[in-house]
Amino acid sequence: MSELWDGLLAAGRLLISFDPDLLEIALRSLQVTGVALIVASLIALPLAALLAVRRFRLRRATIAVLNALMGLPPVVVGLVVYVILSRSGPLGVLGLLFTPTAMIIAQVIIIVPLIASVGHQSLRDLWAEYHDLLLSMNTTQRQRIMTLLWDGRRALLTAALAGFGRGIGEVGAIMIVGGNIDHVTRVMTTAIALETGKGDFALALGLGFVLIALAIMVNLAIHWLSQTERGRRW
Amino acid sequence: MVVSLFPLTTQGAMVRRRGNVLIGPVDLTLSGQGVTVVIGPNGAGKSSLLQMLYGLSRLSGGSVNWACDAREAQRRLAFVFQTPVVLRRSVLENVIYPLRIVGRPREEALALGREWCTRIGLGEATDRSATVLSRGEKQKLALARALITRPDALFLDEPCASLDGSATREIEALLQTASDEGTRLILATHDMGQARRLANDVIFLLRSKVHETGTAPAFFDGPRTAQARAFLAGDIVE
Amino acid sequence: MFKHLISAALAALLITPAARAEDLKMAVTTSFHNSGLADVLLPAIKDDTGIDVQLLVVGTGQALRLGAAGDVDAILVHAKAAEEAFVAEGNATHRREIMYNDFVIVGPSADPAGTADADKATTALGAIAAAEAPFVSRGDDSGTHKKELSLWAAAGVTPEGQWYRAVGAGMGAALNTASGMNAYILADRASWLNFGNKGDLALLFAGDPVLFNQYAYLPVNPAKHPHVKAELAVELEEWLTSPRAATLIDGYRVAGEQLFTFNAQAAD
Numbered sequence: 001m002s003e004l005w006d007g008l009l010a011a012g013r014l015l016i017s018f019d020p021d022l023l024e025i026a027l028r029s030l031q032v033t034g035v036a037l038i039v040a041s042l043i044a045l046p047l048a049a050l051l052a053v054r055r056f057r058l059r060r061a062t063i064a065v066l067n068a069l070m071g072l073p074p075v076v077v078g079l080v081v082y083v084i085l086s087r088s089g090p091l092g093v094l095g096l097l098f099t100p101t102a103m104i105i106a107q108v109i110i111i112v113p114l115i116a117s118v119g120h121q122s123l124r125d126l127w128a129e130y131h132d133l134l135l136s137m138n139t140t141q142r143q144r145i146m147t148l149l150w151d152g153r154r155a156l157l158t159a160a161l162a163g164f165g166r167g168i169g170e171v172g173a174i175m176i177v178g179g180n181i182d183h184v185t186r187v188m189t190t191a192i193a194l195e196t197g198k199g200d201f202a203l204a205l206g207l208g209f210v211l212i213a214l215a216i217m218v219n220l221a222i223h224w225l226s227q228t229e230r231g232r233r234w
Numbered sequence: 235m236v237v238s239l240f241p242l243t244t245q246g247a248m249v250r251r252r253g254n255v256l257i258g259p260v261d262l263t264l265s266g267q268g269v270t271v272v273i274g275p276n277g278a279g280k281s282s283l284l285q286m287l288y289g290l291s292r293l294s295g296g297s298v299n300w301a302c303d304a305r306e307a308q309r310r311l312a313f314v315f316q317t318p319v320v321l322r323r324s325v326l327e328n329v330i331y332p333l334r335i336v337g338r339p340r341e342e343a344l345a346l347g348r349e350w351c352t353r354i355g356l357g358e359a360t361d362r363s364a365t366v367l368s369r370g371e372k373q374k375l376a377l378a379r380a381l382i383t384r385p386d387a388l389f390l391d392e393p394c395a396s397l398d399g400s401a402t403r404e405i406e407a408l409l410q411t412a413s414d415e416g417t418r419l420i421l422a423t424h425d426m427g428q429a430r431r432l433a434n435d436v437i438f439l440l441r442s443k444v445h446e447t448g449t450a451p452a453f454f455d456g457p458r459t460a461q462a463r464a465f466l467a468g469d470i471v472e
Numbered sequence: 473m474f475k476h477l478i479s480a481a482l483a484a485l486l487i488t489p490a491a492r493a494e495d496l497k498m499a500v501t502t503s504f505h506n507s508g509l510a511d512v513l514l515p516a517i518k519d520d521t522g523i524d525v526q527l528l529v530v531g532t533g534q535a536l537r538l539g540a541a542g543d544v545d546a547i548l549v550h551a552k553a554a555e556e557a558f559v560a561e562g563n564a565t566h567r568r569e570i571m572y573n574d575f576v577i578v579g580p581s582a583d584p585a586g587t588a589d590a591d592k593a594t595t596a597l598g599a600i601a602a603a604e605a606p607f608v609s610r611g612d613d614s615g616t617h618k619k620e621l622s623l624w625a626a627a628g629v630t631p632e633g634q635w636y637r638a639v640g641a642g643m644g645a646a647l648n649t650a651s652g653m654n655a656y657i658l659a660d661r662a663s664w665l666n667f668g669n670k671g672d673l674a675l676l677f678a679g680d681p682v683l684f685n686q687y688a689y690l691p692v693n694p695a696k697h698p699h700v701k702a703e704l705a706v707e708l709e710e711w712l713t714s715p716r717a718a719t720l721i722d723g724y725r726v727a728g729e730q731l732f733t734f735n736a737q738a739a740d
Contacts, residue, residue: 087542087697095699097543098497098528129319136290136313137332151322179528181497194529197644198506199651199669 007205078173240266370401507662611638
């Protein structure tokens with residue numbers, strides 16, 4: 001129990017002193033997961049809308065596979081990306097291994113199924129509502145997708161934030177493809193793993209509390225910016 | 235030179251789902267004038283007929299032919315459903331949606347939208363979320379949304395079902411204006427009073443087929459078939 | 473709106489700096505990193521040679537794999553047999569011994585197996601096996617693990633049973649487990665001294681020459697992987713075997729104790 005208290009104290013000390021290392025890895029965590037979130041959303045949200053409005057033979061199978069991919073172990077994703085990006089691998093010439101870009105790639109792969117699955121579920125309900133109307137107006141496929149994405153944006157934001165949560169707390173994949181190199185690819189979660197491995201539990205917990213606070217702040221900021229939970233205005 | 239959509243003719247047009255005939259076979263000719271009212275007991279196929287003529291249902295047999303190209307016709311039609319569907323947006327955004335779909339510039343669409351909102355009595359509520367409107371207000375919204383593109387023909391599936399008297403009156407006034415301005419109306423209704431008030435022509439459906447047609451005065455004064463007579467008298471007809 | 477998001481994402485991706493010419497990636501073992509020596513050496517290397525050494529702290533097995541795949545420019549490990557095989561396979565041009573530290577046997581302060589009184593390391597391990605006292609093994613094919621297995625073999629013991637816990641983890645993680653279980657464990661002295669969660673564990677046995685732990689530097693073979701920073705790797709090797717490195721390595725203390733002894737020989 002004392003370790004939890006020590007952890008809180010460590011967190012306090014880190015924050016008050018504006019520890020430069022802490023700022024650096026916190027910023028990098030946000031950068032990696034933030035970019036991954038944007039890229040993943042650009043892939044997953046239109047995919048979710050497409051699956052909702054378009055009927056094709058393998059649709060059910062695709063949705064089932066997407067749901068299943070949510071359970072993909074991040075460390076497995078990391079290994080696969082490592083093998084592909086390794087110098088001895090097919091994309092080795094790109095020299096992306098052990099860079100934040102590799103970490104972003106791994107995180108995109110991990111969070112796309114999550115955002116697409118959750119997004120698809122809510123868009124499906126919305127499509128059921130809009131189906132007759134949009135059909136009667138001769139909308140194109142593209143127009144239907146855009147309408148769903150815009151009108152469903154609240155629920156999609158929740159899906160995206162779920163993806164953010166998964167990404168910001170992820171450690172297995174980015175450890176492998178990033179290498180946890182000091183000042184290059186070290187982020188909050190890999191730093192926590194490192195300190196835990198060194199036996200410095202207080203510092204690890206401190207970093208952990210800071211990470212949680214960071215995630216909460218991001219969520220609050222997004223909600224405030226998009227003015228959700230505000231009466232009658234959209 | 236704008237080609238007319240009408241006359242609309244159907245030959246043996248039929249819609250079947252899972253082995254059941256929803257409507258048909260139907261042989262009809264609709265001219266380009268006035269208000270046609272479709273009546274009949276529940277389950278007779280009024281909604282199915284409307285959707286088939288509009289092009290919302292896939293035909294299982296026969297054909298539905300507009301006087302012009304089918305695609306062209308699609309662009310000049312509008313549909314109002316029994317249960318109003320509103321987009322999760324403001325009233326104004328709902329009304330201008332069909333204009334934006336066909337690419338009308340936003341400024342133009344907004345101006346037109348505001349006009350229509352005022353016409354339907356929602357001029358003060360343009361920024362309100364459409365989902366919180368009353369049922370009557372939603373249906374007026376749906377009507378404005380349908381009419382804003384100046385369609386050649388407007389199909390309505392029991393638009394005033396479950397609306398109160400004043401809302402029904404407002405909707406009928408809007409419909410009358412639209413018809414006077416040249417919009418062809420094809421309206422399914424349960425309300426015999428409404429049918430008498432609005433109809434120029436009547437199509438009486440029974441058991442998924444057209445049982446009798448006629449001009450309104452002729453039909454209401456002296457229907458030819460026994461079932462039509464019974465229906466108008468208020469009997470349960472099957 | 474989408475256009476803005478795409479440009480933002482691309483811009484952020486491009487903020488990732490490309491590898492600069494003076495960067496060198498080196499895979500090192502967790503034992504080396506946990507000693508804290510890297511925090512002393514790296515700044516000095518940067519000052520003297522301008523090389524930014526980027527450390528990937530992984531297990532010996534993974535370090536060798538990264539070297540073989542050409543994903544790093546050099547490795548620093550402590551498993552002689554594996555290193556020689558590495559060179560023989562053509563993955564490195566040669567191995568260069570740099571320094572050594574020693575392994576120690578750590579265990580519960582009550583010392584139920586009586587290892588503190590043992591005369592040799594093998595005797596101590598034999599006593600642990602005989603007493604079936606809980607023992608945590610790295611179990612990860614690392615230099616430390618290989619050393620541990622060779623000692624069991626020398627003691628004529630096959631370590632198996634409930635008391636022998638192979639965790640498959642780095643030195644720090646294994647020490648955490650040992651601390652949590654109050655078990656015996658073979659650790660390198662540097663990691664032990666730097667370890668922050670000792671609990672009831674204490675250093676019980678040390679000093680037997682067989683516990684010698686030699687670290688060697690292996691530059692990845694540029695003939696096999698032309699893209700590696702071969703010149704920088706040579707420069708780094710020269711620095712690591714220089715009198716300057718000797719001073720820093722021999723002078724490094726944790727809790728007042730010297731951890732590493734510099735023993736690089738002149739290249740022939």
